[in-house]
Amino acid sequence: MIDFELNTQQRMLKEALHDMGKSVIRPQSLGWDRQKTIDLAFLRNFYMMSQALRGENNPMEDFNEGPKNRDPGKPVQTNRTAAMGAEELAWADASIMLSLPGPGLGGPPIRASGTPEQKERFFSIFRDMSDELRWGAYGLTEPGAGSDVAAIRTSCKRDGDAYILNGRKCYITMGGRASWVVIFATVDPALGRAGHRAFVVEKGTPGFFVGKIEEKMGLRANETAELVLEDCRVPAANLLGGEEKYQTKEGFMTAMKTFDNTRPLVAAMACGIGRAAYEYARDFVKDNYVLGRPIPRYSAIAERLARVGRNLEAARILTWKAVWMADHHLPNAKEASMSKALAGQAAIWACIEAIEICGAHGTLAEDHALLEKWFRDIKVYDIFEGTGQIQRIVISKRLLTDLRAF
Ligand SMILES: Cc1cc2nc3c(=O)[nH]c(=O)nc-3n(C[C@H](O)[C@H](O)[C@H](O)COP(=O)(O)OP(=O)(O)OC[C@H]3O[C@@H](n4cnc5c(N)ncnc54)[C@H](O)[C@@H]3O)c2cc1C
Known part of the structure; x- marks a missing residue:
């Protein structure tokens, strides 16, 4: 049975990331965007802090290198933890999420196709980065x-x-x-x-x-x-x-295997940015519209918020299904593409709606008003790791193959 419940460690990590995101990352987000880089000293401190939070049982290490000394058929939690972390960090700032030290997108192909010697050689440089950050x-x-x-x-x-x-x-x-x-x-x-x-x-x-x-x-x-x-x-x-x-076609398959793991993570990040915009607009409406205002306007805006919230929730559930399948070693190419296609679109729409709902205020670029930044950040989520059109081609091919099986 599919189970989306977070365990205690995951809940604590989520809360810690959220708190850091709100109090430390968000206030610097627009500054980094303008200077086009994240301060390395900050990145180092943040990385070390998040490592400490994860404890000895480091799920990202598993995610990058594959579970060690474990029954290979046994379900893991690594994709779920990574997706939860990706959404939370992208909620704070998507650039920091993509700039975290580690193997990044290079990890999954090595994990999927590398020999044991290659895995050891190329992953070992990330085990201890106290001297220097590496990517x-x-x-x-x-x-x-x-x-x-x-x-x-x-x-x-x-x-x-x-x-x-x-x-x-x-x-x-x-x-x-x-x-x-x-x-x-x-x-x-x-x-x-x-x-x-x-x-x-x-x-x-x-x-x-x-x-x-x-x-x-x-x-x-x-x-x-x-x-x-x-x-x-x-x-x-x-x-x-x-x-x-x-x-055979293994070289190409290496590229594709990467996407089955990473597309749900990209979807999770998109959910994070979309959620940030949605929450901003929701709070703006709460603070700026009183029930004494003309009801049609208020209810029309509430209805728009409801649609945005519904779509983001649907995208998150599909994303979690894709990561749950990955954690249970089930083929998830269709669900990975579905989650990315839906989350990208839902989050782009959330950012557009949020700006419109806030009116002129939505276009401000200030440390406390980041809608315009999220609007710029989100577009690429429907482009990289395969555009929305390409996801729909992958999905339709899989759906038609499934049909033929009946
Ligand atoms: C910020 C950023 C980071 C990136 N990071 C990486 C990275 O780390 N590594 C990496 O390898 N790449 C990376 N990319 C590249 C990214 O994966 C590609 O941009 C993406 O796959 C789309 O390719 P393209 O830009 O050449 O567009 P094109 O493939 O030229 O597509 C242009 C348009 O045509 C449409 N189209 C293309 N083919 C079809 C078709 N058969 N049917 C219908 N429509 C179609 C597309 O959907 C799109 O709308 C990154 C891109 C960006 C912007």
Whole structure:
């Protein structure tokens, strides 16, 4: 039976994140947005504090590396904890959520396809970051290949004990700061997905450069970088999973497996931003509309709030279903796409409605009035990790496959 109840540890973590979000993060959110970065000292303190809160049984470590010394068939709670944390942190500030140190989007493909040695090598750098914060990243998108993942042109050619990579990756979250990036390349574009290979390319590898850091509409304090590979020699030991994994379409599947884990987390973040806007508008209505005002106006606004609240709740429940399935090791590609498609749209709509409900006040950009920032931040949630249109294609394919099964 599906169970969405949080355990005591999860409830305590949620409350602590909420309190920190409200009292420490929100007041600095617009400042970081303007300076287009999050103060590193703050990020370090916040990271250390959240590690301490999580205690010895660190769910994020499990989420990134996979459960250790556990029965692989036994349900876990890691995706649920991560989704709950993602919503709460994005409620406070989505840029800080995406800038947290750790493997980031690079974690799931290594967890899904890496050999035990690769997992140890690439994850061990995150175990103790008391000396220095470190990040991982995920490099799939190229100037000519966003939604159409199969069209990547970054090439890889075997040369002795290494591969030579050439190409360009764009819009890579934390790509400039990352200690390593999972880079997708092809041995031959004519082979389509079967030609794909995934490599872990380490910072400092000759021929691996950070290009432009993008100027963005929203999530401005979170880094989005272009990465360039010019005759970049990557050891064959960095090919994820080893050569035999790629006799089929495994390279492409590595990219897709990442999404089944991460799309519900993106959906959870969208719910967090949408909830922030909804709560702001709700409180504004409570504070500024008295029942003595003309009833039609009041009730029309209350009805709009009700619709926004209902849609966000539906998106959250679908998101939690997708993470519950992941925690129970059930295939969740359809639910992951459904949650992301619904949450992105519901949260965009929540931000638009909240601004309209607050009128001119909704357009202010002040530390205590962040609706315009949330409105800028939310749009990309219906673009990255697969656009809304692409999610609907994934969903319809799965629905039609299910139909054929009857
Ligand atoms: C802030 C940010 C962070 C990102 N982080 C990363 C990252 O860390 N790593 C990474 O690899 N990428 C990252 N991306 C890239 C992101 O995943 C892509 O932007 C996204 O997949 C869409 O690709 P595109 O921008 O090339 O748009 P396109 O694929 O060119 O799509 C343009 C439009 O066409 C529509 N479309 C495309 N194909 C179809 C179709 N078959 N049917 C119907 N409509 C279609 C799309 O829905 C969209 O509306 C990031 C992007 C942003 C903005």
